[in-house]
Amino acid sequence: MDELRVIKNLLFFVSALMTIAVLYVARDLFLPIMIGFLIALTLSPVVRSLARLGIPEALSAVTLVLGAGLVLALGSYMISGPVAELLADVPEMGNELRRKLRGVLVSIEEISTASERVEDLATGSDSTPQVALQQPGLLAFAAGSIANFAVLVGVGLVLALFILSSGDLFYVKLVQAFPNYAEKRRAVRTARDVERQISRYFLTILMINAGLGVCIGVAMYLTGLPNPILWGVVAFSLNFVPYIGAVCGAVLVAAFGVLSFDTLGAGLLPAAIYFSLTLIEGQFVTPTVLGRRLEMNPVAVFMTVIIWSWLWSIPGALMAVPFLVLFKVICDNVPALSVVGNFLGTRGANDTV
Template identity: 50%
Template structure:
């Protein structure tokens, strides 16, 4: 009996490792599919609202997906020129930052010089010549990146369009899969609970991040920061990355404000305002709007962001928290996974234990 349990546990570990290995190597396939489902969940409350006023599911799906795509296209087109100019001026900006932060730059330069001297001493003059592999050109790399991004967005939008236009098709298929009336009721109740909570969270977080970007845009415009709308877009995107996103945004805004403004004291107003806005959003606004029901364990959130960032890079870090929320809600509705849901929840776990939806696994 004990041997069978050991074998079963080993098989579970192997299956888990295989899943993560598959996720790593199949990132280009899994990522757009995951993004498509997340987009469909985010837009599903709006799709249902349009359906209630007489708009067919297909028309609502086309309207919402095309509208989202148009907004993203306009934002990208409006920001591309500014980002291209910034990329060309990065060396000059770096020199200006070093000039205004001369004290810190001198200390960093001393450390770098000492490091170079140590590396020179450690080099063996009789060592074999180093073989340098020629890297692909900048144009080729940019073309490959744009192709990958375009393919990902295409799959994401098409899948979201199909999911939204299908309406209640998946629910009808789920009902048909259960033989008893009680099983059909429990399945529908569980799935509706999952969809309601996840879609509400994703839509709420998206609206909050957009509002944060608008507030930062207005604040930086008032300070006189050029191209402040680009920083608003960046803040909205970075805010999908908990903890790290606000820190990264503060550093970037601080660096560019030092280059832009003449005095260091006035330049610091930009990163300070960025940090104040993100702190208010993270500590008060978001917890108040999403409520305790979807509160997350901060340690679990941080570890999830780090893990998916390591596995998939920046896209993985951005989708880590929405993915964790989906997983938490699913665990809440399946009796064998209730312990995992309690661990992933915030301080108040009573709402997890008293979830109204009957667990589907108990059927």
């Protein structure tokens, strides 16, 4: 019996490693599929509600998906100009930032130089000439990355369109896949719960992030930071990544604030406001609006963001929490996985040590 348990655990471990390897290698294949399914899960309750009002599912699906695509395209077009200007000015801004932070950078450089000298004494100096390879420009790299992500989102939207237009086809197939009535009922209940919770999570987070983006855009305008609309969009986008997104946004605002203002205090004020607003949103607004059921273990959330960022880079970081919500809802509806679902949730009223 013990040998069978060991073999079972080893097979599970090997399967998990193989799954991670496949997801990493074939991310360009799986990423648009995941985007499509997440969009479909988010919009499915809306399509079903419109169908009860007599609107055909295909028509509502086309309208919603095209509307989402147009909003994304319009938003991208509106910020493309400021983003291109900022990326083109990055070398000059880097020199200006180094000039303003010269005192701090000199101290860091002295420490680095001393460390290199100690390392040379320990290992011996290497006089072999180094060949520097010219790297592509930041603007070209960013344009290529954005174009690639836009293609993936476009494919995901088309897939979501087909899924939404099919109506209850997947539910019918799901019912047919189980042999008895009890399992059929549990499968449909789990699928409905997953759909409802994912839709609620996405639509709620979308509205919260939009509100945060507006607040930060207005705050940046009041502080005098250039391109306040761009910073509102940055806050809206980065806030989909818990913890890390707020820190990255504050660092970016701090860097541009130092460049835009004469004194260090005035330059860091926009970053302090940015971080304060994201802190209020993360600690009070989102937990209150989402409720206890969709609250997540912070450790599990942070680990999920790190893992998916490593697997799928920025798109993985953006979709890490939706994946976690999806997995938790499944665990809550499958008795065999209830322990995992309990671990992924926050501390409840009945939890004692």
